[in-house]
Amino acid sequence: LSRTVKVEEGQTVVDTGLYSIVRHPMYMATILLFLMIPLVLGSWYALIVFAFYPAIIIARLKDEEDLLTRELPGYAEYKKKVKHRIIPFIW
Numbered sequence: 001l002s003r004t005v006k007v008e009e010g011q012t013v014v015d016t017g018l019y020s021i022v023r024h025p026m027y028m029a030t031i032l033l034f035l036m037i038p039l040v041l042g043s044w045y046a047l048i049v050f051a052f053y054p055a056i057i058i059a060r061l062k063d064e065e066d067l068l069t070r071e072l073p074g075y076a077e078y079k080k081k082v083k084h085r086i087i088p089f090i091w
Contacts, residue, residue: 005064013074015081021088023065023079027057028086061085 018025034053038046065085068075085091 005060005067007068007071011072013072013078015078020082022084022086023082024061024086027061031057031086057086 022028031054034050035047038044038050065079069079
């Protein structure tokens, strides 16, 4: 997880563990985390703020996948193998 999306020298595609189910398990975890915090704290106003987070993540994810498809060898094949981006069996 990084502020900027880039392919590092020697980087390879990981397709085992959680990465064999969804392509972006870290994003899935952050969405769940940021959804649960307002619920646990009972802050309904924070839940309103959270509503924007998935849209931000989806926009970043699309940019990231475009870059990885162009610059990371094997990523296009990985996308064909692992169909779901964040939510297993849904999207």
